[in-house]
């Protein structure tokens with residue numbers, strides 16, 4: 022290695038600090054190389070590498086069990102020709118979307134003009150999966166949703182917990198598993214003094230001012246971003262990432278995705294193997310015990326390059342709310358897993374997601390430099406059924422817009438069902454159901470608009486359209502705990518099959534969901550290791 026390269030690496034490591042160290046550990050501790058072999062027999066197979074899957078893999082490996090993780094998305098460990106692993110939100114390229122020829126940006130208009138563009142079809146990082154009444158955004162790749170999400174790491178208020186998971190002991194969750202999850206994920210808070218002065222949170226300070234003037238509680242929200250790294254971004258001493266708008270299609274620097282936390286620790290045990298670009302298509306009881314798992318190996322254009330059959334003693338469904346629900350509903354309906362409970366596919370919700378923007382006065386600029394990592398929210402849950410995250414609009418220009426993603430207390434739940442005619446799984450969600458969420462979000466923003474003398478933006482989701490009501494970032498449910506499974510995620514009728522992801526949660530978490538998904542997975546896997554293995 023030449024001296025200048027060695028200096029660069031040493032400097033880079035010290036500048037990036039803790040944020041990259043787990044990643045380096047991952048490289049050092051990687052288990053057996055190469056994807057899973059056709060005909061393999063394995064003790065545990067985990068479908069998916071998001072939060073639930075990563076917790077299961079780490080804890081099983083620490084208990085001495087060999088784990089094979091199967092992930093339909095890419096590894097996201099190799100830079101493209103621009104030297105970066107992930108592309109920028111402002112410049113979506115082939116890396117941005119899962120098998121689409123045109124982007125489908127959640128915020129798809131700007132100043133009334135459509136912003137979507139053509140892209141090469143590729144196994145990109147963000148899936149905009151379309152059902153009849155809703156588009157569900159999900160991360161694809163090793164790390165699941167942690168690759169694309171805002172990193173907002175929120176523990177629900179304890180008084181709201183019974184509505185989320187009524188059969189779970191809250192004392193245990195708040196005493197043991199939420200703290201364990203927060204620590205495992207590397208959750209931290211923005212430094213309030215820095216928040217008050219940095220240009221990149223001008224937009225959030227405007228959000229705070231408007232919330233407080235209307236009498237709403239304004240709260241800082243923890244995140245998994247490396248806050249020291251962001252300070253250095255602002256100081257101009259390290260490559261910019263959050264401050265360069267990197268979020269929706271991956272973050273190249275400071276975000277502690279699962280690749281840098283749970284998965285790095287799991288790989289470092291030497292007992293975990295991950296097969297990216299492998300998609301599970303079927304699970305069925307094997308003749309000699311255990312389960313036969315069928316897997317398609319994918320090329321980056323989405324074509325199938327190999328079909329593999331593997332036998333696993335135990336299978337953990339961690340394919341996310343939509344992925345797990347689709348598999349289970351199909352496998353029950355087609356007779357592969359006939360013993361599954363009739364509750365499978367039910368209880369799905371969108372966490373009440375709805376988006377909107379407000380047009381501020383010229384004396385209230387939100388700043389052309391905006392950190393892509395949200396760090397604050399407006400809490401009107403108990404009075405109005407809405408918790409609104411003050412979200413960035415990192416366009417690089419002054420927009421005078423305040424932008425919000427609200428999580429609302431929607432009562433609506435949809436069901437997945439097998440459509441034999443199309444050979445696909447349908448979801449019964451109706452777009453009109455979002456009106457309840459809009460009404461709840463309006464309890465915050467109508468009041469703020471009245472107080473500030475401002476109006477809603479109508480140019481962000483279409484031509485004269487106020488509400489982003491066509492989508493969710495937070496799919497939850499479909500294999501609800503203590504209904505489709507027992508109280509620890511065991512699937513009825515098929516011993517050795519478990520659900521351990523967001524599909525266990527009945528449609529709403531009252532806040533952003535991944536800390537709850539992680540904490541519940543920690544709780545369940547501890548029980549399963551103690552009693553089943």
Ligand code: FAE
Pocket residue numbers: 068069070071072073074091092093094158159160161162163164165166167169170171172173174175269299300301302339340341342344345348494495496521522523524533534535536538
């Ligand atoms: P998930 O992380 O989705 O992982 C499932 C994995 O399984 C994925 O990697 C799939 O590719 C893979 N998979 C699916 N089907 C198969 C198959 N058949 N074979 C093999 N692999 C398969 O599941 N939540 C927060 O708490 N805070 C936030 O700030 C936040 N922001 C978000 C922003 C965006 C744009 C999005 C899309 C989501 C956001 N979320 C946020 C939601 C959060 O990422 C999501 O709840 C979790 O990722 C769900 O975790 P799971 O373990 O259930």
